[in-house]
Amino acid sequence: MSARQFTHIGTRPVRHDGADKVTGRANFGADFALPGMLHGAVLRSPHGHARILSIDTSTAAALPGVKAIVTGRDFPKTDSKVWLGGEGALDLGDMGDNLMARDKVLYDGHAVAAVAATSLAVAREALTHITVVYETLEPAMSLARALADDAPILHTDLKTSGQPAPESGGPTNVAARMELSRGDVEQALADADVVVEGEFQTPMVHQGYIEPHACVARHGTDGRVVVWCPTQGPFLVRDACAGILGIDAATIRVIPSEIGGGFGGKIPVYLEPVAIVLSQKSGRPVKIVMDRDEVFRATGPTSGSRVVMQLGAMRDGRLVAAKASMWYEAGAYPGSPSGAAAMCALACYTIPNFFIESFDVVVNKPKVAAYRAPGSPMSTFATESLVDEVARRLERDPIDLRLQNAVSEGDQAPYGPKYGPIGLKAILDAVREHPHWTAPLGTHQGRGVACGFWFNAGMNSSATVALDTDGSATVVTGNPDIGGTRVAQAMMVSEELGIPVERVRPVVADTDTAGYTDLTAGSRTCYATGMAIINAAQDVKEQLRLRAAKVWDVEPDQVAWEDGHVRSLVEGDERPPLTLNELAATLAKTGGPVVGSASVNARMAGPAFAANICDIDVDLETGRSTVVRYTAIQDAGKAVHPSFVEGQMQGGAAQGIGWALNEAYLYDDDGRLQNPGFLDYRMPVASDLPMIDTVIVEVANPSHPYGVRGVGEVPIVPPLAAVANAVRGATGVRFTELPMSPPRVLAGIESLESA
Amino acid sequence: MSRIHVETTINGEPAEFLCSGEDTLLTALRDTLSLTGTKEGCSTGDCGACSVLLDGRLVPGCLVLAAEVEGRTVTTVEGIADRDSLHPVQQAFLNQAALQCGICTPGFMVAAKALLDANPDPTEQEARYWLAGNLCRCTGYDKIIRAVLDAAADMRKATA
Numbered sequence: 002m003s004a005r006q007f008t009h010i011g012t013r014p015v016r017h018d019g020a021d022k023v024t025g026r027a028n029f030g031a032d033f034a035l036p037g038m039l040h041g042a043v044l045r046s047p048h049g050h051a052r053i054l055s056i057d058t059s060t061a062a063a064l065p066g067v068k069a070i071v072t073g074r075d076f077p078k079t080d081s082k083v084w085l086g087g088e089g090a091l092d093l094g095d096m097g098d099n100l101m102a103r104d105k106v107l108y109d110g111h112a113v114a115a116v117a118a119t120s121l122a123v124a125r126e127a128l129t130h131i132t133v134v135y136e137t138l139e140p141a142m143s144l145a146r147a148l149a150d151d152a153p154i155l156h157t158d159l160k161t162s163g164q165p166a167p168e169s170g171g172p173t174n175v176a177a178r179m180e181l182s183r184g185d186v187e188q189a190l191a192d193a194d195v196v197v198e199g200e201f202q203t204p205m206v207h208q209g210y211i212e213p214h215a216c217v218a219r220h221g222t223d224g225r226v227v228v229w230c231p232t233q234g235p236f237l238v239r240d241a242c243a244g245i246l247g248i249d250a251a252t253i254r255v256i257p258s259e260i261g262g263g264f265g266g267k268i269p270v271y272l273e274p275v276a277i278v279l280s281q282k283s284g285r286p287v288k289i290v291m292d293r294d295e296v297f298r299a300t301g302p303t304s305g306s307r308v309v310m311q312l313g314a315m316r317d318g319r320l321v322a323a324k325a326s327m328w329y330e331a332g333a334y335p336g337s338p339s340g341a342a343a344m345c346a347l348a349c350y351t352i353p354n355f356f357i358e359s360f361d362v363v364v365n366k367p368k369v370a371a372y373r374a375p376g377s378p379m380s381t382f383a384t385e386s387l388v389d390e391v392a393r394r395l396e397r398d399p400i401d402l403r404l405q406n407a408v409s410e411g412d413q414a415p416y417g418p419k420y421g422p423i424g425l426k427a428i429l430d431a432v433r434e435h436p437h438w439t440a441p442l443g444t445h446q447g448r449g450v451a452c453g454f455w456f457n458a459g460m461n462s463s464a465t466v467a468l469d470t471d472g473s474a475t476v477v478t479g480n481p482d483i484g485g486t487r488v489a490q491a492m493m494v495s496e497e498l499g500i501p502v503e504r505v506r507p508v509v510a511d512t513d514t515a516g517y518t519d520l521t522a523g524s525r526t527c528y529a530t531g532m533a534i535i536n537a538a539q540d541v542k543e544q545l546r547l548r549a550a551k552v553w554d555v556e557p558d559q560v561a562w563e564d565g566h567v568r569s570l571v572e573g574d575e576r577p578p579l580t581l582n583e584l585a586a587t588l589a590k591t592g593g594p595v596v597g598s599a600s601v602n603a604r605m606a607g608p609a610f611a612a613n614i615c616d617i618d619v620d621l622e623t624g625r626s627t628v629v630r631y632t633a634i635q636d637a638g639k640a641v642h643p644s645f646v647e648g649q650m651q652g653g654a655a656q657g658i659g660w661a662l663n664e665a666y667l668y669d670d671d672g673r674l675q676n677p678g679f680l681d682y683r684m685p686v687a688s689d690l691p692m693i694d695t696v697i698v699e700v701a702n703p704s705h706p707y708g709v710r711g712v713g714e715v716p717i718v719p720p721l722a723a724v725a726n727a728v729r730g731a732t733g734v735r736f737t738e739l740p741m742s743p744p745r746v747l748a749g750i751e752s753l754e755s756a
Numbered sequence: 757m758s759r760i761h762v763e764t765t766i767n768g769e770p771a772e773f774l775c776s777g778e779d780t781l782l783t784a785l786r787d788t789l790s791l792t793g794t795k796e797g798c799s800t801g802d803c804g805a806c807s808v809l810l811d812g813r814l815v816p817g818c819l820v821l822a823a824e825v826e827g828r829t830v831t832t833v834e835g836i837a838d839r840d841s842l843h844p845v846q847q848a849f850l851n852q853a854a855l856q857c858g859i860c861t862p863g864f865m866v867a868a869k870a871l872l873d874a875n876p877d878p879t880e881q882e883a884r885y886w887l888a889g890n891l892c893r894c895t896g897y898d899k900i901i902r903a904v905l906d907a908a909a910d911m912r913k914a915t916a
């Protein structure tokens with residue numbers, strides 16, 4: 002691909018929505034209100050696993066100010082699904098059951114009833130008057146318990162799905178099994194000079210977005226529904242509400258507010274259908290806002306995991322065999338990212354022989370939601386820890402060893418296709434050349450490196466670009482701006498039309514206004530929606546070219562865009578070229594306004610790779626690990642707005658560091674979450690972290706006109722192992738269980754000393 | 757339910773409102789006075805999204821009772837910018853791209869202003885510890901800290 006010279010792409014303009022966001026003007030989910038609005042509150046199960054014997058709402062209903070109450074009975078059972086492009090489907094039956102339990106509660110925090118009242122205080126008071134009689138059941142709180150022969154069964158009708166079809170035995174908590182294989186792994190392990198192995202465990206962790214879920218819903222007397230909410234996918238909210246409630250999606254309008262973080266966790270619906278039904282019953286708009294405790298107990302987390310892996314290498318450093326079994330917690334309903342985990346585990350290396358099996362296991366914890374590169378961080382934690390051990394055993398430089406085995410263009414990915422141009426080797430070269438890699442370490446400090454892979458998504462997007470007579474433009478899409486996508490979208494219009502980025506107005510539109518667009522997720526917004534925008538802007542240019550032909554009265558093929566002007570190609574034609582501004586100013590005379598539109602169905606996305614270098618200082622007295630230096634290197638294909646690409650890399654690294662060192666869902670034996678708050682669920686704060694250095698590598702993605710790759714997810718893949726490898730360097734202990742909290746690290750150091 | 761009448765000063769303007777004895781300042785600001793710039797991330801004092809200044813002192817609005825602000829002065833994110841120009845820390849956040857989703861940003865604006873009022877020349881370490889009560893899940897804090905240090909330098913230059 003010839004290196005295109007860009008004018009706007011690669012620069013760092015101020016984001017259009019920035020001033021609103023630094024002054025407090027921007028409206029997020031909880032900031033919206035309607036006249037006559039009621040306030041909703043949700044009653045949640047205190048039990049990890051119980052049968053609902055009865056729910057008595059009569060006392061609550063009699064309370065002055067209470068206008069409507071719903072329970073699971075108000076939500077029809079459905080077997081409909083919402084398809085997410087190639088990403089599989091969301092089961093709306095499960096999603097409906099998750100947002101209001103019908104027969105059983107399956108986790109601490111599972112919703113059982115909701116009230117709408119004239120004030121939040123009255124709604125909360127009413128919850129205390131609802132009597133739910135439970136028959137408590139033993140909860141399955143660990144993979145081991147959920148997989149035991151005498152395990153408590155969450156869903157009696159659950160059957161294990163998968164390829165090859167597993168034996169259909171009795172009741173099970175295993176929702177799915179998949180396997181991937183190549184070559185003869187047993188023979189290769191037997192022939193390998195070095196075999197390392199380990200059992201790796203990670204706890205359930207939360208995305209940790211700072212904005213709790215919120216929504217306002219209005220069910221009109223005409224049957225039309227309007228929902229205001231922070232979401233990664235307004236169209237998905239529309240279709241999920243329609244499917245769950247059995248109403249026509251054409252009657253639902255979803256208006257996205259600004260969104261205060263999601264990381265995948267604001268894809269499912271939790272509140273919206275509840276608010277719609279409460280509004281329908283009460284005839285008033287209803288607002289529901291979760292508190293933090295509800296966010297932790299009932300939304301989001303990603304799977305706890307167990308990965309058992311063996312890795313075999315030859316003395317010359319070639320990785321020749323990998324064998325792995327992995328179990329991922331799905332939470333209360335099927336659907337962990339165990340399949341993606343298996344596909345990502347070995348995606349960085351050319352390993353000729355492997356066998357991987359993965360299992361999706363339901364447990365009595367909240368249903369997991371996507372979290373940045375779902376599934377990949379945990380399986381990669383195992384792989385990259387073991388690659389580090391191979392390097393140690395062979396006394397090889399960990400970068401050299403990785404480079405020797407790294408995938409490049411033409412190699413077959415373990416999940417099937419052949420890679421196109423990819424950046425892993427360039428990334429590893431950049432790691433080796435970075436001053437961080439060779440900087441001296443202090444005592445009790447260690448350095449770790451790790452790589453990571455994520456597929457990235459394409460899917461469906463629409464965009465319109467409207468040119469104004471003053472030469473400014475509006476670009477409309479259906480992707481909520483979760484981290485600077487408005488400005489990136491405006492930059493693409495600027496690049497195509499040659500107008501200043503401040504004169505492009507990016508608009509995030511609602512579902513009645515924008516053409517169908519899939520989620521702001523899967524690292525797809527800049528990539529796929531970006532392509533729709535570029536095509537729409539090119540549509541504008543083409544229409545302007547035809548206008549010029551009309552003005553000049555020449556054949557359309559005698560007019561072309563050159564250097565930002567429209568020129569006549571007619572020989573001897575002396576008429577000066579027309580600028581976009583000149584063409585825009587005369588639109589009314591040449592045929593009216595010009596609006597370009599385009600849609601894409603992007604089947605392919607260029608995969609993303611990244612590597613991180615982490616320096617850890619371990620306090621041998623307390624076991625506390627402090628990250629003292631951190632560098633993230635990533636292939637962005639082409640960074641549209643480098644500051645926001647760096648921001649994704651830094652944010653993903655920080656989340657991964659939190660996952661590695663501190664974060665974990667802690668449950669008691671009865672299945673109650675012990676730490677549903679930011680005090681005890683300890684996410685990194687500013688004083689926990691150093692600056693996070695970044696290097697953006699650009700290996701153009703051939704499926705995008707600018708070479709763009711999605712950047713949002715892969716940053717969280719390398720940190721778990723990068724941190725663990727650094728702690729290994731600092732302490733001599735190979736930690737295989739996260740988080741590496743001070744007590745665990747201290748115990749590890751002590752066991753090494755006593756050994 | 758009996759209500760408490762509160763007279764106070766918010767962002768330099770006299771303000772009054774009614775509240776219950778249990779209402780927090782955060783609730784009064786957001787729900788009663790429609791000053792929704794101040795955000796709610798936890799209501800337990802752990803995230804800093806609700807940061808406001810009470811008589812110039814940085815406090816979480818969710819841990820202050822609304823009735824406590826009687827006769828005092830409150831500054832919220834809506835009161836940080838001048839009529840005509842952004843506060844240097846707001847401008848620095850824009851220049852550094854120090855916000856992604858932006859939900860934590862109002863809290864950081866207020867906390868950073870308090871820092872720079874108290875210490876015009878903070879070290880990176882001082883900025884990190886001062887802002888440790890403000891959670892940001894998107895940025896990893898790198899650009900936030902750079903923006904705050906940039907703003908400090910700009911403000912020192914302006915007063916030099």
Ligand code: FES
Pocket residue numbers: 795796797798799800801802803804805806807816817818819
């Ligand atoms: S809302 Fe006050 S600290 Fe989180």
Ligand code: FES
Pocket residue numbers: 211261262854855856857858859860861891892893894895
């Ligand atoms: S920018 Fe999203 S939490 Fe800080």
